[in-house]
Amino acid sequence: MGAPIAIFGAGGHGRELLQLVRDIGAWDVAGFVVDERFPAPPEVAGLPVLGGLDWLAARPEVAVVVAVGAPAARRAIVERIRARAPNPFPALVHPRAWVGERVALGEGTVVCAGAMLTTDIRLGAHVHLNVASTLAHDDVLEDFVTLAPGVHLAGGVLLREGAELGVGSSVIPRRTVGAWTVVGAGAVVTRDLEADCTAAGVPARVLSRRAPGWQLAQA
Template identity: 60%
Template sequence: MEKRIAIFGAGGFGREVLQVIRDINAVQPAWSCVGFLVDPGFDCPSHVAGLPVLGGIDWLAANPDVWLVVAIGSSAGRRQVTERVRQHCPNRFATLVHPRAWLGDRVHLGEGTIVCAGALATTDIRIGDHVQVHVGCTIGHDAELRDFVTLTPRGCVSGNVLIHEGTDVGAGAVILPKCVLGHWSVVGAGAVVTRSLPDNVVAVGVPARVAKERQQGWQLSA
């Protein structure tokens, strides 16, 4: 029996997640997508990709049998929505893996995580809750991506890398082996990280260097 699911976030990545669900169903029917959820005041039409925009947290709380996936690209925004859902709703979070992603046998995925088409993860890898692994990303052996990490298209995580909570790795960025990326940092698109990075920084370039420091706790008000 197909489980009912809603997508929180009606932007571009929300539509990509809908395609992930449809591609999963094309292999083996698993989900019945009922529509999109957004926060009050978010500017979007009444229907997106042929499905209704149903409401927000209140709608979800009134429909406790509906599963949820949070399709917000911002790590900080995703965390805020997820925390509100946990506080006010009994709904369960779905973990979605595109059928054309390849995951080794010893890859652990947390709840609410999304793995898109073309992603590759080898072995002995831990991926936390509400992580996004976008199109064409690669993750090497013994890597760990903690909760709310965002790995955007073509990001390359080498073996024995640790990426702490909330860090965003830009498109085409490369993280070399044994690097540790701090909490709630950003690696710019195309950067090459050759050494570990601290918490709450923005790093860019080849090799990546810290270009900006953020105040601790910035993500709570982002």
């Protein structure tokens, strides 16, 4: 029997991460943990919904992975867990992902099946790389970055904290996407994008902007 782990979040992403954890084969999945403020079923995918932060705080030996896709919501949940519970956040890499040499993974980072990371890459904490995403040399992804399925980053790309790239989007070499910026599905980033905006299209253009600190309202 492996080390105990719980999955925070009982939606579709939670069920995907359950499969990922089972495919790794090193963990004993205790069940799902949820936000107490919202209703949840007693069971998901044949496993119990165990409770909320009180359940985690009483079991500091249980690792936890936050299965929430939206970066701002994931950040808020991580901060709530850190404030009340000392549980570890392991980095999880699917056995059918390819991670090359000199790739650094922050705590709580998730690398899904089919992802490919070449070399000299740094991922911050609680980064989520979805299926079939690819990262080339010298990419840097800061905390809480999310890549949807099929995102492609060329070399030397910098994604600032909380950046979220939609399905099938891509970034050409040596471009920066600002903190808490959203890039739409299928977009191609050919120039730097500022923080706190939404961009889409080929090439990607800014469609709207948010006030700095908007992500803090997700707490």
